[in-house]
Amino acid sequence: MPNLFAMSFEGALAPSIDLKCLSPGPGQKLPDGWGIGFYPGGEPSAAVLKEARPPEGSMRGELVRQWENLEAACFVVHVRSATWGSITDANTQPFSRSYGRRDWLFAHSGSLSAPLATPNDAIFEPVGSSDTEAVFCALLGELQRHGWKSLADCDPVVLRDWFASINGQGDLTVVLTDGSDLAVYADIVGGASGVHVIEVLPPYAELAFADSDLCVDITKREVKSRKGIVIATNPLEALPPVASEWRKLDPGSLLIVREGAIRSETKAIAPAQRPERRRAIRPPKVLPxxxxxxxxxxxxxxxxxxxxxxxxxxxxxxxxxxxxxxxxxxxxxxxxxxxxxxxxxxxxxxxxxxxxxxxxxxxxxxxxxxLDTDPLDFRSIGPRSTIPLVWMPWHRQILAPFLLPQELPESELQELVEYAMSFVSRNNYDLIDTLLDMNASIFREYKYVQGATNLTTTPFEVYVDRQGVCQDFANLYICLARLLGVPARYVCGYIYTGPKNANQVQSEASHAWLQVYLPEVGWKGFDPT
CATH class of the missing domain: 2.60.40.2250 (Immunoglobulin-like)
Known part of the structure; x- marks a missing residue:
């Protein structure tokens, strides 16, 4: 049984979480406590349900299993085996604290040799007596010292090194989230308190993760299949099996996830092995x-x-x-x-x-x-562009043909809007970062299958089936961009792969991609294939 389980998805889920460990079999004992933290409605305020010293067949556990309002994009589940501190609510994880106008959740697998000492002038002080809460309060104090008010503000290397400094005092595998990003630190030894991660990709009609003590059914309440990252100290069986596999995070590494996508993975590097930082050299200008x-x-x-x-x-x-x-x-x-x-x-x-x-x-x-010798030059010299874009009336009139999405049923367009907005929120509403994320996600998560589609295949069908060819991926991207108010148009042409490239055959047939109109930049190409 994993004593630490977390999920981050690109949209809200309403999972059924069955704590089967609360009904132990012969020879098994009840846990010392359990807790579930989540962010209802995507708000920065967290809700925590927990119970210390639960009775067999706990009513709170049954409430969690049946509660249909348990809906969020980010969840943290912890099952406690007490080492430090009495068995009370004050010492039951996950812990929650408010900082930077948001609630933070923190959960820990493992045990330190002794709880951290709390300085007299500490801004954050533990309520209970567990080693985990002491680490959490010290961490929030460190964030405050740096002026970081969200995980997006944090330097991953500095955060990883801080965890490593605490890790020297005992086992430390932790999950930290501010409701938007979710950070996972893997114990430097990587033994019993290691951590595993699996990527979940649509389409799927049913999906659950389970063992004899815990079952998390993601689709029981018929929520749409979405991309996500699942984290557990011990891998759970996927039911039915998924294409991807659990992988163990490298000891001492820090993984940061936002809305179902890995944003960074910072490996543990010994000080003597750290490369010297070199000054960036601008590449030579490419001639036409x-x-x-x-x-x-x-x-x-x-x-x-x-x-x-x-x-x-x-x-x-x-x-x-x-x-x-x-x-x-x-x-x-x-x-x-x-x-x-x-x-x-x-x-x-x-x-x-x-x-x-x-x-x-x-x-x-x-x-x-x-003449387009720098096709990756997306940024204007002015302020960064954010979504929604604001156009002058005459600009909008000229660009109107490139802002109309394909004619689809309203229900399908609404689901595509939610999908498009998941990229926007994951990238803090930055226009270029959103477009690049959409491009990379379609390239990475959709299968290129010839014959799987035809000229009548709609963008929604491509989104549901997650397969197609270049014209399908271009049409899906165009639809998503236009739903976000970003002008986009279809382009057909050729790609040059070089005379010795293994993909030379692709340059011998026509290819489809798209162009997006960027403020103060113009039409720039994106190729999700």
């Missing part, structure tokens, strides 16, 4: 490149085609990002043609073929000068 792009498409038919109409968009865009130096478009069958520019600025050729044919070959050859 000239590329020759040749596109071939061949259609073959069993019976002759006597009359057909074709629309070709095979001329590259000519704009501030690239210049078209030459372009030639040829068709193997004679017919009438008309070139024009569509409403998006694309050069289009419309063909009317009235000569019968069984094979049609289309070739486009272009010489293009690439």
């Amino acid at each position: 490149k000239t590329m020759r792009v040749t596109h071939h498409t061949t259609y073959t038919y069993k019976n002759p085609v006597e009359r057909s109409i074709h629309t070709l968009r095979l001329t590259p865009m000519h704009d501030r990002l690239q210049q078209v130096l030459e372009n030639r478009l040829s068709v193997s069958v004679d017919g009438q043609s008309r070139d024009y520019e569509d409403v998006h600025g694309n050069r289009v050729r419309r063909l009317l073929l009235e000569t019968p044919f069984t094979e049609l070959r289309i070739e486009s050859e272009s010489i293009v000068r690439l």
